[in-house]
Amino acid sequence: MTLTAALPFGSIAVGQTTTKTVTVTNTGAIHALVVSSAASSDPVEFVLSSSGTCGAIPVTVAPKTSCTLAVAFTPNSVGAHSASLTLSDNSTTSPQHSSLTGTGIVDLTTSASSLVFPNVKIGSTAVKELNVINHQTQAVTLNQQFSGNNASDFSITGGTCTATLAASTTCLLDVTFTARALGTESATLSIADSPDPLSPYTVALSTGPTIPATVTPVTVAFGTLTTSSKTRDLTVTNLSKVALPVGESISGANASDFAVTGGTCGTSAASNSSCTIAVTFTPTGGGAAESASMAVTIGSDPSSPYSISLTGTGP
Numbered sequence: 001m002t003l004t005a006a007l008p009f010g011s012i013a014v015g016q017t018t019t020k021t022v023t024v025t026n027t028g029a030i031h032a033l034v035v036s037s038a039a040s041s042d043p044v045e046f047v048l049s050s051s052g053t054c055g056a057i058p059v060t061v062a063p064k065t066s067c068t069l070a071v072a073f074t075p076n077s078v079g080a081h082s083a084s085l086t087l088s089d090n091s092t093t094s095p096q097h098s099s100l101t102g103t104g105i106v107d108l109t110t111s112a113s114s115l116v117f118p119n120v121k122i123g124s125t126a127v128k129e130l131n132v133i134n135h136q137t138q139a140v141t142l143n144q145q146f147s148g149n150n151a152s153d154f155s156i157t158g159g160t161c162t163a164t165l166a167a168s169t170t171c172l173l174d175v176t177f178t179a180r181a182l183g184t185e186s187a188t189l190s191i192a193d194s195p196d197p198l199s200p201y202t203v204a205l206s207t208g209p210t211i212p213a214t215v216t217p218v219t220v221a222f223g224t225l226t227t228s229s230k231t232r233d234l235t236v237t238n239l240s241k242v243a244l245p246v247g248e249s250i251s252g253a254n255a256s257d258f259a260v261t262g263g264t265c266g267t268s269a270a271s272n273s274s275c276t277i278a279v280t281f282t283p284t285g286g287g288a289a290e291s292a293s294m295a296v297t298i299g300s301d302p303s304s305p306y307s308i309s310l311t312g313t314g315p
Contacts, residue, residue: 005099010102034060082102107198117207141163165193232279240300253292
């Protein structure tokens with residue numbers, strides 16, 4: 001009597017079932033083979049089924065013939081699994097053994113476990129792509145939701161994923177971050193699929209510090225003066241919901257001929273509003289071209305200080 005020595009199931013998604021068969025052969029030429037019992041050492045994950053050609057135990061196999069016994073493998077966790085199928089029969093070599101092996105794999109995976117968004121200006125957006133892969137041999141239903149500190153600032157805005165993901169296929173999610181809060185933001189994206197005993201799966205979402213202000217223009221050209229001095233304004237726009245400290249400094253070859261002389265900002269920019277910084281050019285170079293650099297610092301702004309180029313020529 002012979003029995004298939006090893007039955008490898010390969011990689012199977014957790015909770016899903018795959019069935020394979022072992023072959024029982026009566027190598028004798030005269031006597032019938034009687035299999036009185038068949039048992040798996042792991043009757044939960046490796047289950048002997050009745051779908052083989054041998055039929056129900058006890059089994060009688062005529063001389064020089066064979067039949068099959070079906071074994072179903074259903075992994076209940078990720079990783080390698082093994083068991084032994086033992087057959088008792090009326091041969092002199094009884095009992096017979098067949099080695100059963102298989103690996104449980106995650107039913108669903110994503111192309112990244114975390115998404116990190118760049119610094120984004122408050123009110124603006126950034127988009128990251130995420131692939132979702134169904135490793136099962138059956139379709140699953142998909143559902144996504146956000147949780148965490150800044151959940152409302154993240155959303156799914158496109159991609160190819162729908163409510164159903166076909167077997168052994170991949171779809172794409174466009175995850176969009178809309179900057180609304182001052183500083184860094186974070187949330188968790190949960191992707192649930194069904195059927196899947198390991199669902200849901202999470203993706204950590206984080207951002208760099210948001211950019212809460214703009215300073216314009218970046219170049220202030222006073223031109224050639226026809227008067228002893230000239231004043232121009234810079235505009236600071238605070239996009240956030242809180243007041244932000246504002247500071248200025250001027251450096252460079254002709255720094256002493258440029259000065260902050262007023263404006264509406266003062267030492268802070270009010271929330272959700274714009275204010276001005278007045279810069280006055282008073283040349284002392286007697287008609288020569290002059291230049292300096294102005295640094296505008298904005299509190300809690302990762303783009304700060306803003307560098308402003310100042311140029312002008314005296315009369």
